Amino acid sequence: MDITASHPLALPVGVTLDRYIMHRQTAFPYATGELSQLLRDIALAGKIIHREVNRAGLIDLTGGMGVQNVQGESQQKLDMIANIRFKRALTNGGEACAIISEEEEDIIYTGNNHGKYVVAMDPLDGSSNIDVNVSIGTIFSIYRRVTPIGSEPTLADFLQGGRRQVAAGYILYGSSTIMVYTTGHSVNGFTYDASLGEYILSHPDIHSPCTGQIYSCNDGNVDGYEDGVKEYLTDCRKKQYTARYIGSLVADFHRNLLKGGIYLYPPTKKSPDGKLRLLYEAFPLAFLAEKAGCLATSGNQAILDIKPSSLHQRTPLYIGAPVMVESLVDMLT
């Protein structure tokens, strides 16, 4: 049942996230509240990261840890803090039986074997922007487990495929902090009011424009892009579209979701399979994007149709307004 803004069950702007989650749950007679609680646990961890991000410069939370993560990237202090905080919130919450994180190689077992859900997460997205006060985020993806409840979760719980997500979203720590998510129906945004300690519904039922004039990609990599991508970017320039690239996927995605635009991270010389990770970057944003009327593709197929084979696999990502993504795909094929 789709709750659009005009639906009698729709809630007014200004309602708290908690109340919204409760209300939505009543729309599903078989719902038992575990997913609702899991979303609250994620929101709670987001409040803590909001606080850490805001005072990072004051409490020496900037800079690297001097270690590399499974991706071979130097881990920032806030990457680590965010990873610890989300693991703790999900473990204490009791609804997630296992987690995968960008910051850790293997499955993280929470010990909640009676939990029905598993979570894939990018605790801190946009790490290169942490120290320079530019918007960063958290990305999450939730699946109902396929292994028996009570048993130890396995790889199979995480490799179900993007269309099996039961919820996905992100928290953007920008000029304001906003949590945007979907449980497979409408896409809604809740702005965090720290003075109240509450997320407030500020962006109900987000529908993205079907086209736009904003394109986002790392221009420094253009030489390594395939011809179709180069042709598309030339066309954007010819049409005098606006180039906007923050370098934080969540922030670039959020802007384009609201204003209409396309984000491109094609294969490059350095990352021939693309840079972005399928399970905790591409799948969750593609799930959100499609619910908001956008498209997400690897160039060959819809992101959500990619059959995952490993926890940290990468994919090229082209995501945004359908008219723009379709014209890019035409040039790629």
Ligand SMILES: O=P(O)(O)OC[C@H]1O[C@](O)(COP(=O)(O)O)[C@@H](O)[C@@H]1O
């Ligand atoms: O610096 P590049 O190569 O343009 O890559 C930027 C992209 O990489 C990312 O930072 C990867 O995510 P993480 O910061 O979570 O590792 C994206 O947020 C961003 O869009």
Ligand SMILES: [Mg+2]
């Ligand atoms: Mg990321």
Ligand SMILES: [Mg+2]
């Ligand atoms: Mg990250």
